[in-house]
Amino acid sequence: MERLGRSFAFLWSSTGASNLADGVLKIGAPLLAVTMTRSPTLVSLVGAATTLPWLLLALHAGAVADRADRRWIMVVANLVRAALLAAVTVLAVLGALNLWLLLAAVLLAGVCEVFADLSAQSVLPMTVPEGELTRANGRVSTAQLIGNDFVGAPVAGLLVVALPAAVFGSPALLYGAAGLLLLGMRGTYRLPGPSARRPMRADIAEALRYLWGHRILRSLAVTAGLLNLANAGYFAVFVLWAVGDGSRIGLEPGEYGLMTTAFAVGAVFGSLLAGRAAALFGELGTLVGNWLLVSLLLLVPVLAPSPWTLYPVAVLWGLLGAAGNVLLISTRQRLIPAELLGRVNSAYRLIGMGGMPLGAALGGVVAELAGLTAALVGATGVCLVAVGLVWRALSDQFSGPLTSEPTLSDISRSR
Numbered sequence: 001m002e003r004l005g006r007s008f009a010f011l012w013s014s015t016g017a018s019n020l021a022d023g024v025l026k027i028g029a030p031l032l033a034v035t036m037t038r039s040p041t042l043v044s045l046v047g048a049a050t051t052l053p054w055l056l057l058a059l060h061a062g063a064v065a066d067r068a069d070r071r072w073i074m075v076v077a078n079l080v081r082a083a084l085l086a087a088v089t090v091l092a093v094l095g096a097l098n099l100w101l102l103l104a105a106v107l108l109a110g111v112c113e114v115f116a117d118l119s120a121q122s123v124l125p126m127t128v129p130e131g132e133l134t135r136a137n138g139r140v141s142t143a144q145l146i147g148n149d150f151v152g153a154p155v156a157g158l159l160v161v162a163l164p165a166a167v168f169g170s171p172a173l174l175y176g177a178a179g180l181l182l183l184g185m186r187g188t189y190r191l192p193g194p195s196a197r198r199p200m201r202a203d204i205a206e207a208l209r210y211l212w213g214h215r216i217l218r219s220l221a222v223t224a225g226l227l228n229l230a231n232a233g234y235f236a237v238f239v240l241w242a243v244g245d246g247s248r249i250g251l252e253p254g255e256y257g258l259m260t261t262a263f264a265v266g267a268v269f270g271s272l273l274a275g276r277a278a279a280l281f282g283e284l285g286t287l288v289g290n291w292l293l294v295s296l297l298l299l300v301p302v303l304a305p306s307p308w309t310l311y312p313v314a315v316l317w318g319l320l321g322a323a324g325n326v327l328l329i330s331t332r333q334r335l336i337p338a339e340l341l342g343r344v345n346s347a348y349r350l351i352g353m354g355g356m357p358l359g360a361a362l363g364g365v366v367a368e369l370a371g372l373t374a375a376l377v378g379a380t381g382v383c384l385v386a387v388g389l390v391w392r393a394l395s396d397q398f399s400g401p402l403t404s405e406p407t408l409s410d411i412s413r414s415r
Contacts (some may be wrong), residue, residue, distance in 0.1 A: 011124070012140060014177075016143040016144075019144040022148050023148035023155070024159065024171050027152065027153045029167065030047070030239050031160040034244065036098070036099045040368045042099065043364065044360045044361055044363050044365075047360035049103045049104075053114045054114055054349060055355075055358075057111060058118070059343075062207065062346020064115065064342075065343075066191060070190070071188075074123070075183065085109065088101065088105040089172060097164075105168065118345055120140075124136060125333050127185070141329075142268050153258075154261050155170070155257070160253050204343060204347075206343070207343030217348060220331075222390075224328070225352050226355070227383055227387075228355060228356050230380070232356035232359035233363030233375060233378075236361075237364060238376065240372060243255075243256045262311045262315050265315055266319035267318030269319055270322030273323060274322070288390060290323055292384075292387045294321055294383075296380075298376070301376075302373060332344075363375050
């Protein structure tokens, strides 16, 4: 940690706190929704509300990140969602919480998340030396996974049963702490440049042109979008497959939280081993291989619905997914110019995550009309098609096997 600097230590600590809050909210909100309704469509709306802000606001949040001080954007976003969830906690204590208020709280917290997360990815290259970027991303990814899944998920499962209001109260405290920790970072995190800038729409258009003109980034973004759309549909209704007396797996809420803990165990190792895997198999081979294996593993809980198969599969989901995520983020940060990083990151994540609310809603509708099995198997099929498409696209772009790393000249030609 010393080599990464004092400012990174505060950023890393804030990341851990905010992602612990994310983990409690991410698992706690759907579990609370299940206690209010067993309708797949209504439960899937929680997942849709979580990701809808990425579709609506990602481009504007990226433009703001390239114009304003990125650290202060994160501070304000964390403090706003802390205040919001504190108010929802009061409503829960008074017994006034219902499904629609829950959805509104998740949606507004998601708005703050878009601004905070895009600024966080853009501020990291300004915080650590370029040679430490992959290492720093691995540390950040580990903190995110431990907070989201290893600790936050099981805590959420216990809180839903023991103290439902704390599903919102504990994230409120953690987001507040995350915002205050960022004040310990030294310096300014605003890009240098003239005070007079072009209209925001011109900045956004420039980022979209850059992303679409870069064949590597474009291919990865489109594939990530299809995978995230399908996974959103899968996991929006998976809670009904896994939790409750009428489910196929029959987990209690606390046991469902342990599933995401198993995911986090694998993800921690995946984050730390990503660089070694890329060195052995090449970046493209590692990414495509991860996506293929994760997609195939989605079938296991459907074909063998048992806790004994679910928990090992969750470990592998985490390991493979985290390794790919670290490589993707580091690649984007290296390929995108600093002055475009916030905007192109936002355009990438709009494509990559913008389909998630649609996927979550579709998962609920398909499950309502054709059953949970059809929704889960159909989502897996979309994932496998997406992996096949990126495999073909990357094979066409680079001569030689996919396991070879693209050279600088390859990257230059692909723009």
